[in-house]
Amino acid sequence: MNIRFDGKRALVTGAGKGIGRDLAKKLVECGAETYALSRTKSDLDSLKQECPLIHVVHCDLADTAALKESVKSCGAIDLLVNNAAIAILEPFLEVTEEIFDKSFAINVKAQIFVAQIIAKGMMERKTGGSIVNVSSQASMVGIENHTVYCATKAAIDQITRNMSLELGPHKIRVNAINPTVVNTDMGKVGWSDPVKADPMRRIIPLGRFAEVEDVVSVILFLLSDHSAMVTGSCLPIDGGCLASLSV
16 A cells, blocks of 8 residues: 655644654655644754654644644644643542643643644635544553543544544544554653553553554554545554453
């Protein structure tokens, strides 16, 4: 399957590290004019050195006014990947208002406002488009010390369904992906301890956590015309973990 995005313009949030960084570079390889947004300038500087064709956008998505200005500055976007997220892990009884507000501001509110701006542009141009929201397996199962993170990702799943319903008539497809643990820096924060990680691996039929390329390849498929009839889906990338838990 040859995926090309020649003539398309893409925006990836959370593009400084991990999934977002590799995805942004791959979109450039596939011919898309690509905008990479991150709050960490040093990550953007190194990304620009690695991939000179990429456009870097420095923005903290917790600042709604700056978010709107930065996203609008990217111009017409055909492909959006809402990837930016944070994971602050605390036991349920220790969750604070600060943790709740910060997590929902980045993981949920920012995704809505970014998508609003991009979708309105798609509608005005009458060109349609594709949006992928990066959710998590954590939206579908309970995970110890992940109460707020799980709640934000469950919200993203439902937002994805509603977006697909309302934007579908404008030929805008919206899907979510729900990876298991991915071997990124953020993934290692919660899963570096073998005492915690090994039991999780044992319930994954494929016997391993996901690599970044496992996730990137699915996002590219969902962005492309190869998935032209796919919208409103929340697609697990979990090695069969959810299937094993349902037994």
